[in-house]
Amino acid sequence: MNLNKLFETQRKLDEKIVKEKGLEGQDLLSMKILALQVELGELANEWRGFKFWSENREPRTNIPVTAWGEPYKNPLLEEYVDCLHFILSIGMEVGVYRFDYDSINPIYKESDVTTQFLRAIDYTIGLRDDDYCLELLQTFIYLGEMLGFTWDEIETAYYAKNAINHERQESGY
Template sequence: MNLSNLFEKQLPLREKIINQHNLQDQDLMPGLILAFQVELGELANEQRSWKHWSKDQKPRTKIICIACNGAGEVYHPINGIQITCPHCNGEGIESPVNPLLEEYVDGISFILEIGLELSEEWLIDENYPTYWITTDDTQSIIEQFQTVYREIADFSRDYDVMTYSELVSQYLGLGKMLGFHWVEIEQAYIAKREINLKRQEEGY
């Protein structure tokens, strides 16, 4: 697994944001770290299995149709019989978007931004090493989330390159625990990058 390709793809978006908002001389790292922490929280919120107080602990991997509440059928307003939901054509979902994957990929975007803020030349070098994935089979998903939070907190103290590498590997490990494969992560990242580029062009 090599992130060099994604760093290269993130660079034009980063340059567009910096130029659009006149950020050339600003230290962006504190805001990027906070943004990643926020995205990590949003990812955990979509993952849900840690919410022991809730009966709904399944990860949010699809957007349920609001018209039929995911059933695929609704009652006809006149004769009262059940019919195929016209809103989702009986699919029970609003769209094929995977909210859990989308939140994870938002975290990837900020991981890339943090890395580019740290050392742009180092990260896009063609000889940049392949990242390893760090997971501990004895850890629960809760513990893996907490490990990633600790790594970003450690990195925020001194912006150490090795700590950053460990943060990345632990976040990739979290993705593995969530059941994501690298190909789908990369595809989802590219799709979200196009949305983010369009947002900048539209004055987001």
């Protein structure tokens, strides 16, 4: 797993967005944190496991086309990667530029997916601090594992979505 390469890739996208949207000098951290919280909600919604009232609690992992016409193979993975984009972006903003995957601490892994989601959401509250960001990153990596993703799947999906995000900036998204 090469998170450091992902940080660098995210830095390039962030710089492009700031330049293209004329956001130089603006404090975007609060908006990024809120965007991450929204994306975590969207990820949970695709997971569906918390919906005790529903007959269909299976994760949404195979929808052929999005509402805006882009093909999906796994919407759950797509939402996970959307969250990862914001976690990396926030990390750089609060001073986290590097992370060694081998140093991930198992204390950040809960016994079930619902509690893992709640722990991730809890860490978003303090994200103005680099310690919270490192804790969130570790919690989020375990969440991906608990959702059944391999790092290769995550990395491939991240780069695919990053390319889409660059295209969106060029097309005035």
